[in-house]
Amino acid sequence: xxxNAIIVGGGIAGLAAALSLHEVGVEVTVFESVPEVxxxxxxxxxxxxxxxxxxxxxxxxxxxxxxxxxxxxxYFAAGGQLIWDEPRGRAAGYRWPQLSIHRGLLQVALHEAxxxxxxxxxxxxxxxxxxxxHIDDGARATFExxxxxxxxxxxxxxxxxxxxxxxxxxxxRRHPNEGMPLWNGALLWRGAVEHTPILDGRTMxxxxxxxxxxxxxxxxxxxxxxxxxxxxxxxxxxxxxLMEREDWNRVGNFDDFGxxxxxxxxxxxxxxxxxxxxxxxxxxxxxDRNPLDSWTEGRVTLIGDAAxxxxxxxxxxxxxxxxxxxxxAGCIAQHRTDPDLALAVYESVRRPPTSAIxxxxxxxxxxxxxxxxxERAPHGFDNIDDVISREEILDVTDGYRxxxxxxxxxxxxxxxxxxxxxxxxxxx
Numbered sequence: 001x002x003x004n005a006i007i008v009g010g011g012i013a014g015l016a017a018a019l020s021l022h023e024v025g026v027e028v029t030v031f032e033s034v035p036e037v038x039x040x041x042x043x044x045x046x047x048x049x050x051x052x053x054x055x056x057x058x059x060x061x062x063x064x065x066x067x068x069x070x071x072x073x074x075y076f077a078a079g080g081q082l083i084w085d086e087p088r089g090r091a092a093g094y095r096w097p098q099l100s101i102h103r104g105l106l107q108v109a110l111h112e113a114x115x116x117x118x119x120x121x122x123x124x125x126x127x128x129x130x131x132x133x134h135i136d137d138g139a140r141a142t143f144e145x146x147x148x149x150x151x152x153x154x155x156x157x158x159x160x161x162x163x164x165x166x167x168x169x170x171x172x173r174r175h176p177n178e179g180m181p182l183w184n185g186a187l188l189w190r191g192a193v194e195h196t197p198i199l200d201g202r203t204m205x206x207x208x209x210x211x212x213x214x215x216x217x218x219x220x221x222x223x224x225x226x227x228x229x230x231x232x233x234x235x236x237x238x239x240x241x242l243m244e245r246e247d248w249n250r251v252g253n254f255d256d257f258g259x260x261x262x263x264x265x266x267x268x269x270x271x272x273x274x275x276x277x278x279x280x281x282x283x284x285x286x287x288d289r290n291p292l293d294s295w296t297e298g299r300v301t302l303i304g305d306a307a308x309x310x311x312x313x314x315x316x317x318x319x320x321x322x323x324x325x326x327x328x329a330g331c332i333a334q335h336r337t338d339p340d341l342a343l344a345v346y347e348s349v350r351r352p353p354t355s356a357i358x359x360x361x362x363x364x365x366x367x368x369x370x371x372x373x374x375e376r377a378p379h380g381f382d383n384i385d386d387v388i389s390r391e392e393i394l395d396v397t398d399g400y401r402x403x404x405x406x407x408x409x410x411x412x413x414x415x416x417x418x419x420x421x422x423x424x425x426x427x428x
């Protein structure tokens with residue numbers, strides 16, 4: 001009987017899982033390593049299928065009041081010429097918007113909701129996982145206390161869910177020889193800057209190619225008519241001294257990337273000026289891990305970046321963690337008397353598609369046309385149709401939407417994943 005659960009990690013996936021399990025009547029406790037939850041990081045995008053799940057959790061109004069709902073995604077060549085654009089969110093016909101939001105604000109909103117619904121004694125900080133054991137009818141977690149007290153704390157549960165990120169302690173204990181995340185040679189300098197609206201103020205901009213790229217999108221409307229613009233300046237390098245463990249707070253050095261964009265001054269955006277006006281940046285290597293053959297061992301399973309860390313391409317990282325949470329809760333609700341079956345069904349539903357997304361992102365996902373345009377017309381073009389056809393672009397972008405699970409037809413019913421039919425594996 002699945003009566004209680006422990007979640008290791010209070011990030012986006014972990015908190016979404018906590019709220020979802022609480023919704024289906026499971027007693028759940030979250031253990032987060034950091035002593036205090038702070039609004040760290042920069043901007044992220046949540047795709048409509050993830051926003052559908054946040055709406056089902058009653059959080060959409062809160063998030064939409066803070067976030068930007070982009071209506072267009074536009075891709076440009078390195079010289080600033082438009083390759084193609086496409087509608088996003090409600091403008092594309094979805095029942096839910098796409099949300100561009102500060103990661104920290106999303107984290108705080110989920111944390112506050114979890115505290116309010118579960119109770120403060122069920123959302124614990126300053127607990128760092130040091131051991132997992134398998135016991136009869138469940139699993140046992142041992143935590144080192146880092147909340148100003150000392151000692152260790154041990155808890156038992158019917159299920160333990162590891163939502164402890166790309167450097168997951170649980171995953172490492174199961175796969176000790178996996179090593180560090182895999183780096184593809186790209187580094188990302190990310191930041192947020194107050195700026196006049198770019199284009200119509202509701203457009204996400206991707207410019208460049210795999211060796212050098214600039215991304216910008218608004219995450220907040222400011223009172224003076226300006227916007228808080230999230231940006232990413234990216235390029236590939238073989239300088240491994242710059243590739244260290246990724247950290248939301250690792251400060252970047254402008255001299256390491258800024259001069260590379262000095263000639264990226266387009267008639268619709270002065271990128272050098274934007275970069276120089278930013279108060280600072282954080283630097284991340286673009287890393288992922290190979291897909292696993294299994295997420296679950298005994299009554300312990302993986303979720304979010306602990307299960308399927310992927311390149312930040314296609315706006316899928318946080319969204320897929322939210323989908324994991326909802327499917328997991330739905331499986332547990334439908335197989336409450338058989339936790340082992342619930343975890344098996346959860347993995348069978350979520351592991352194959354997320355593994356496919358990891359591999360698709362390695363192949364550049366929806367950004368592949370940018371690579372093709374650069375290869376075919378490295379010095380620019382007069383007519384994009386002479387370089388790449390609309391059909392070739394749509395074949396890539398529509399295929400990626402299907403792989404990632406947010407094709408328009410897939411969201412037509414409006415049914416939350418927590419209410420899906422997960423009974424089909426009962427007899428297998």
